[in-house]
Amino acid sequence: MSLLESTRNTFRRDQVWSFLAPHEQQVNVDKDMILYVEGLSVSFDGFKALNDLNLYINDGELRCLIGANGAGKTTLMDVITGKTACDTGSVFFGQNIDLLNKDEAEIAQLGIGRKFQKPTVFEEQTVFSNLELSLKSDKGVLPTLWAKLTPTQLDRIDEVLTTIGLKQQCFMLAGALSHGQKQWLEIGMLLAAEPRLLLIDEPVAGMTAQETERTAELLTSLAGDHTVIVVEHDMEFVRSLARTVTVLHQGSVLAEGTMDQIQNHPDVIEVYLGEDASLTSSTKAGESYL
């Protein structure tokens, strides 16, 4: 390439200099592990909300995180998503990405999506538009609104609509959906951005029994292609997901296993029901404490 061509190329107005262009970092899951949390501690005014917490999440798994109010669940999610800084510890996304060096926007860009308890869909927009606005794109919101969707993007929206079961409501205003449907739409909005890891906070709070059942099916269907961490207080729902459950207590992991293992775990019994209590005779009581 001649000097002139090379200079012209450098100053082309339709491209960004490569050293300025955003580089998408690929998460390395060679060891089948997508999240490594080690020795994590967070204090608020001297109070330890997280206390030397260790948590490992496999790539593609659906993990339930439970624990009484104040156990540290939200704080853990906040640290993973860059909302809260920690005092000590490490948080790695795959083997290679140190999340503690990233801000909230960078973490979202890496493919970590978070859904808070209350649905936050754009009520004045249709279901379709909500998903359109959430598509993974290098462009900003305004160009996205005016750009024509590519066939791949249309297919992606169609796929998400099928997954969340809102195909028939596609052109309804999001504000007209039921509470459960809004929650599914918001999960769909996360999916449209093609996340690797989804953090979902109390998805079934306020849902009908039927909606809860459908949500369990939806989250179960997401595992495999995505890794899903669900924070939930509804123990029937957690049981229906039938996956590994992690119990947090005073900022640390108290126990981990299936729901049955958890409910028969001596530490869980001691903390929630007192040393001599038997969970076999009062499973429901134990569940409500958790």
Ligand SMILES: Nc1ncnc2c1ncn2[C@@H]1O[C@H](COP(=O)(O)OP(=O)(O)OP(=O)(O)O)[C@@H](O)[C@H]1O
């Ligand atoms: N910004 C903050 N300032 C002071 N204390 C905080 C702050 N955030 C959380 N805490 C405290 O840290 C502890 C852990 O709170 P966290 O919200 O993580 O618990 P949780 O398990 O999510 O509880 P819940 O189920 O009620 O949402 C609580 O005692 C809480 O009061």
